Amino acid sequence: MFSDAFSRDHQLIQADPKHSLYLACALLVRGNVQVSDLRRNIERLKPSLHFVSWNQEGWKTGLCSVPPVGHSHSLLALANNTCIKPTFIELKDKFMKLYKKKAHLHHYLHIEGMEQSCFSEAISSLSDLIEEYNELDATKDGPRTDPSRLKIVV
Missing domain, CATH: 3.30.1330.20 (Tubulin/FtsZ, C-terminal domain)
Structure with a gap:
């Protein structure tokens, strides 16, 4: 088990x-x-x-x-x-393709009352998370990362 x-x-x-x-x-x-x-x-x-x-x-x-x-x-x-990183990269790429075309944004901006800045913040957070996983993977066999440098994204 x-x-x-x-x-x-x-x-x-x-x-x-x-x-x-x-x-x-x-x-x-x-x-x-x-x-x-x-x-x-x-x-x-x-x-x-x-x-x-x-x-x-x-x-x-x-x-x-x-x-x-x-x-x-x-x-x-x-x-x-850190193996989740490729999934996050794929998610970001698919999101960016839709976001550039403004696909489905009207559902969230007009009906749900969200601000467009929420999307920018979300993609920025995801990009930061991908970069932190990159840094961790880079230290796998080399110098170790200081945990105080890592942000926790929830």
């Missing part, structure tokens, strides 16, 4: 996190799973997962003894990994 959570076959997006950097990872387990099993599997997985140098212990865990309906146990892994 723990190995499957980190395999490409069980992901929601097509990316390869094995060759990228993890910033953090959360494991949410339900069912008949002991804390010792959870810790042992994290220790087993650690060598194969590359975390940023300033967050080597970037794991959060949640354990609920109530199993999901129809199953004895389940595991949800949520990870922040």
Whole structure:
């Protein structure tokens, strides 16, 4: 179950996190799973997962003894990994193609009451996030990034 959570076959997006950097990872387990099993599997997985140098212990865990309906146990892994960068780049490119044509803007500007500056701010935030992931990937085998330089974009 723990190995499957980190395999490409069980992901929601097509990316390869094995060759990228993890910033953090959360494991949410339900069912008949002991804390010792959870810790042992994290220790087993650690060598194969590359975390940023300033967050080597970037794991959060949640354990609920109530199993999901129809199953004895389940595991949800949520990870922040730089492998998401190509997805963000593709999203930005598709957005820019539509935005340049002003496609669908009228739905948001007139009906929803948004300002056009909201779109500029959103694309700027996405560009900043892509650049931060680029910097992290560049430090994968070289000098390490100071965590105080990174912005958290929510």
